[in-house]
Amino acid sequence: MQPSSAEVDNAEKGVNTPSEHAPVQLTRLSVSITPGSGPVIIKSEHEKTNLKELAIKQSAPKPSQSKRKASRWIQFSLWYNTYRKFFTFVVSLNIVGLVLAAIGTWHYARQYTGALVLGNLFAAVLVRNELFGRFLYLFVNTFFAKWPPLWFRLGCTSVLQHLGGIHSGCAISGFMWLIFKLVLIFSDHKNNHSAVLAMSILTTLAVVVAIVSGLPWVRNTHHNVFERHHRFSGWVGVIFTWVFVVLGDLYDLDTHSWKTDGVRVVAQQDFWFVLGMTVFIAIPWFTVRKVPVEVEIPSPKVVILKFERGMQQGLLARISRSSVLEYHAFGIISEGIKSGKHYLICGVQGDFTKGLVSNPPTHIWTRQMKFAGVSNTSAIYKRGIRVCTGTGLGAALSTCLQSPNWFLIWIGSDQEKTFGPTISGLIRENLQGRVILWDSKQRGGRPDTMKLIKETYKAWDAEIVFITSNWTGNKEMMEGCKQANIPAFGTLWDF
Structure with missing residues (x-):
């Protein structure tokens, strides 16, 4: 069952309008761009310029008119x-x-x-159950990290995700x-x-x-x-x-x-x-608590919530204005368990998130027992790529912040203005040399995502790609990865 058109065209996650882009040239540890035509790259930890200053102010080429459709077998195998x-x-x-x-x-x-x-x-x-799920993820991450054959580790991730x-x-x-x-x-x-x-x-x-x-x-x-x-x-x-x-x-x-x-x-x-x-x-x-929260509203589209406690990567939080009603899940962003804080990116679209803007809370209900998402298995892979669009960054960023073996591709619209200095700062300070930021507003459209993924996958010597996007973007990238024989896991809609 496909989600509603409003969900497919989620403004925070970006409208899926693919376009061609110039070749991206990569080395094993860094990414460079053909001059005048490419995504935003942070290359050096000594760079102090902000994300806007790094942006290449040039419109993207017109979208490709022809697009290879995935075979019925690929569509069926993904379904x-x-x-x-x-x-x-x-x-x-x-x-x-x-x-x-x-x-x-x-x-x-x-x-x-x-x-x-x-x-x-x-x-x-x-x-x-959150506790049982955390136990399974802990078991897999502890005993099957990196050494078993790739097919076995992919199987572990697939079982846990599904x-x-x-x-x-x-x-x-x-x-x-x-x-x-x-x-x-x-x-x-x-x-x-x-x-x-x-x-x-x-x-x-x-x-x-x-x-x-x-x-x-x-x-x-x-x-x-x-x-x-x-x-x-x-x-x-x-x-x-x-x-x-x-x-x-x-x-x-x-x-x-x-x-x-x-x-x-x-x-x-x-x-x-x-x-x-x-x-x-x-x-x-039994783990539900009312905890203090700091609210940052960088734009009408996004709310950033800041909580105490550092978190391991690959976790999601459930939060609510009530102790028992309508809990909403968001990916957790944290630099690690010793960082002392974590963040949630909330796209402003429903009644709950709109209420965070109109009436920002000082405290909010949450379950202290967080549940694990598919990104939590990133620990079992040697190198990987995390692809996300818009607010999907919330589920992706921690993996890249906490492991130098993960590369981030983030596609969004006017990212620094939309998501604010907190998120931009985390990326700037931690992901030098292993991040591609594509601003679809400044570039005039989305990139050829599959070309970007293929070239980055080869240059980064990755084993796996994790994707967090809207329904259309997820479908496009998962089919493309399947065609290219790139192991990938995307967002689940029918679950």
């Missing part, structure tokens, strides 16, 4: 990514189990259907098993208590609302609806599930009476699954 492979595998496996249970071959599934429902839902919750396929696959599978359990209960409704029947319906309805509100088109185009309904219906569903499980385990179908023995409940598998699910849902909320 049918690891996320969808995980989803297909999980759902298919559960469908096979459902069929075997329905025809009476798999007796365990008919007797312990609740365990299969909650086992799937527990797995769905687990892979989305864990959402397991999340959605297990959620859908849990719902299918729940429907099956509902059928079994109501087919034997004479022996079941009315309270158990009622809770089975209420639990199913809560799960339906949580699943529908979490669909990609709802999440991408109606974020506030997703935040409120997916979270709160999920919480309600957990409460209903507890009641459903306890009532179901306490009611004796043989004697048609209630057994008040707590051991009877604890002895069941479904009790432990719902307990684990509850614990992992609750863990991130």
Whole structure:
């Protein structure tokens, strides 16, 4: 499902208008430009000029009229990514189990259907948990940094980036098993208590609302609806599930009476699954704090938030004006855990970010347990390139700030004026010799991004390219990298 046109044409991330540019000549450790026609380069740590003074004030050549379209196989292979492979595998496996249970071959599934429902839902919750995710990233970064074959490290990154396929696959599978359990209960409704029947319906309805509100088109185009309904219906569903499980385990179908023995409940598998699910849902909320924040508004398009605490690269923060409502995720910019501070770049487009401009906060709610993004696996690669457009810099800059082995390509419009001195200063002071800044406003359009990526990839001797852009830009660059056999990971839209 494609996002809305407003999202595709996100002004902060740049309109995807490709144009030709003159050849970019690179060496292993520096980038130089054919005089009079190229992106902005910071070459020396001793340069004190600002980014505007470094800009080459010349219009870009007219956009190329012909553009090679990616083959259907490339388009399909990018669409049918690891996320969808995980989803297909999980759902298919559960469908096979459902069929075997329905025809009476798999007796365990008919007797312990609740365990299969909650086992799937527990797995769905687990892979989305910040703590579990951080553990997986830490494990990969610790044991597989740089030494294994590239194909293995690429596989690790792909698995970690697409864990959402397991999340959605297990959620859908849990719902299918729940429907099956509902059928079994109501087919034997004479022996079941009315309270158990009622809770089975209420639990199913809560799960339906949580699943529908979490669909990609709802999440991408109606974020506030997703935040409120997916979270709160999920919480309600957990409460209903507890009641459903306890009532179901306490009611004796043989004697048609209630057994008040707590051991009877604890002895069941479904009790432990719902307990684990509850614990992992609750863990991130124990880290919610109201923290001081400094707000910088360099332009009407962007807000820069400054927080205390240095952070490792590749993390994202969730922030909100409320302790429980509408958390918004942004990439964290920090020079390292010892820097004592970190920043968020917020593009001004929705109600939340507009409120940061009209009513700047002095404190804001955040989860102190940050969650890891795909950039966190940059540690396992020897050298790489981070490509971003507009506010996508927020998810990209830390990787380049904290590792001298990463090269930054940032495409945007009037970058220093739009993003202000704080962000410009971080780039100027830390990325000499390994950054290309392309100002589409001064250059009269975007560069030929794939030519830029290919030449930089070869000159930098990179192993991997990470891309953060809008939907159109991401699609263009991912298809181009696939055609050029350049390993790349881009922004996920259907997750």
